[in-house]
Amino acid sequence: MSAHLALKIGEQAKMAEIRFHNTMSGQTEPFVPLVPGEVRIYTCGPTVYDFAHVGNFRTFVFQDILRRYLKSKGFRVIQVMNLTDVDDRIIQKAAAAGLSIREYTDKYIQAFLDDRRALNLEPPEHIVRATDHIEDMVKLIQRLTEKGFTYTSDGSTYFRIAKFPSYGKLSKIDVAGMQTGARVDMDRYDKDNARDFALWKAPKPGESFWETPIGPGRPGWHIECSAMAMKYLGDTLDIHSGGVDLTFPHHENEIAESEGATGKQFARYWLHAEHLMVDHEKMSKSVGNFATLRELFSHGQKPSSVRFLLASVPYRSQLNFTPESLQGAASSVERLRNFASRLRTEKFPEGSSPAIPERAANAREEFEQGLADDLNTARALAAIFDLVRDINTAISRGEFHQGDVAPVLAAMDSFDAIFAVLKDDDAEKLRALGLGQDSAGPSDAEIDALVAERQGARKRRDFAASDRIRDQLAERGVILEDSRDGQVRWKRK
Ligand code: AMP
Ligand code: ZN
Numbered sequence: 348m349s350a351h352l353a354l355k356i357g358e359q360a361k362m363a364e365i366r367f368h369n370t371m372s373g374q375t376e377p378f379v380p381l382v383p384g385e386v387r388i389y390t391c392g393p394t395v396y397d398f399a400h401v402g403n404f405r406t407f408v409f410q411d412i413l414r415r416y417l418k419s420k421g422f423r424v425i426q427v428m429n430l431t432d433v434d435d436r437i438i439q440k441a442a443a444a445g446l447s448i449r450e451y452t453d454k455y456i457q458a459f460l461d462d463r464r465a466l467n468l469e470p471p472e473h474i475v476r477a478t479d480h481i482e483d484m485v486k487l488i489q490r491l492t493e494k495g496f497t498y499t500s501d502g503s504t505y506f507r508i509a510k511f512p513s514y515g516k517l518s519k520i521d522v523a524g525m526q527t528g529a530r531v532d533m534d535r536y537d538k539d540n541a542r543d544f545a546l547w548k549a550p551k552p553g554e555s556f557w558e559t560p561i562g563p564g565r566p567g568w569h570i571e572c573s574a575m576a577m578k579y580l581g582d583t584l585d586i587h588s589g590g591v592d593l594t595f596p597h598h599e600n601e602i603a604e605s606e607g608a609t610g611k612q613f614a615r616y617w618l619h620a621e622h623l624m625v626d627h628e629k630m631s632k633s634v635g636n637f638a639t640l641r642e643l644f645s646h647g648q649k650p651s652s653v654r655f656l657l658a659s660v661p662y663r664s665q666l667n668f669t670p671e672s673l674q675g676a677a678s679s680v681e682r683l684r685n686f687a688s689r690l691r692t693e694k695f696p697e698g699s700s701p702a703i704p705e706r707a708a709n710a711r712e713e714f715e716q717g718l719a720d721d722l723n724t725a726r727a728l729a730a731i732f733d734l735v736r737d738i739n740t741a742i743s744r745g746e747f748h749q750g751d752v753a754p755v756l757a758a759m760d761s762f763d764a765i766f767a768v769l770k771d772d773d774a775e776k777l778r779a780l781g782l783g784q785d786s787a788g789p790s791d792a793e794i795d796a797l798v799a800e801r802q803g804a805r806k807r808r809d810f811a812a813s814d815r816i817r818d819q820l821a822e823r824g825v826i827l828e829d830s831r832d833g834q835v836r837w838k839r840k
Pocket of ligand 1: 590624
């Protein structure tokens, strides 16, 4: 083999390498799963005390891009997402509403699953409720107790962080000089309050609790994820992920609990999504600067615009959420949909040209390289928009032929396997959420049927009927475009 060829092969192998930024090492590293061909991912899910907001969905969209990408590379993905359906807020709110914890959270779990569908988030292989796994959590706490990692105080069980020397390795927190035995009962606290944390909390008067071998009470937040992650994915996971705010204390504590119990590495790659921001502040319930998907949709935003916006900025960059950015996302989706639909419906001159398939192959290559580079979605998207521009130019110059359609559509398909915005189904999505019945307009199937009816009228040369259908659709927000070859394309206004 010539040195030149060897170099080319070497370069190719390097280019195809998947690299992810690992919070644990602070480096962007080659991604190699523990078992070849299979990736086991744990993704921290929502606390279901209320509707999730768009900030939460930034992280969930990132996790969806991650799983879709790995699947597109041929990996078998096993993803677990937990639903935190017991915590301080849930207990208080359920009690105030006079409902059991399950009854109170059922509504928000259903809403979360519906919202996920609206954003085309693929269902994880396991979506699991914390309250279905109390026994697993108790057993894990018992294992930790046997190994001397815990102590009890006033009926609650705490993790003694001084017993776990590598405590702080993920968030790089310095625990030297910290007062031993100081405890924190809250699930959420900041680095300045690093303390022994509660694994099991004794019930307060009037609170719901579970009667268990370690006493009455309820689990702390962190033990939920350790127990459920290891139950479904084994002691060592390939990827653990969440938003950056989970790095400390949540993930740090999950590591202490899991590695304390097993003596093995808990997760090999830690991937954290940066926050969705509003005016330089993290979108959050506590600040009050949040919007739920339903609020956005009922104000006329489309599910595809929200998904596109959240997906388009690489997950390790903060994303500022503004009405203009959503508007920009809506136009980008429209541009891509129009392009794909043009390729599918327009008749181009017969034949093909070698330059176009080559151009499409380059775009796909660049798209792949962008994603392999720590899921750089902005770079991947730029490759697709460049392709759209070049092909539109080729079409207008008459340099694009019918035989060139397939390779360009194939490039659009590989884009859509990850971004999932090309299907024009926003109106149906909104209807499924019980929103925008009128403003959403007719469904795809209804439009297709009316278009076919109008084609029939035109064939019969019944132009009055044909015009009537066109006007009716226009009134309901659908525009028809008749192309020269007799085909009809439609789009929503
Ligand atoms: P929670 O329901 O608070 O446990 O959050 C669910 C997920 O949303 C976690 O992975 C959080 O890190 C993530 N999250 C919360 N707020 C934001 C935000 N503003 N931007 C991105 N992710 C967020
Ligand atoms: Zn978690």
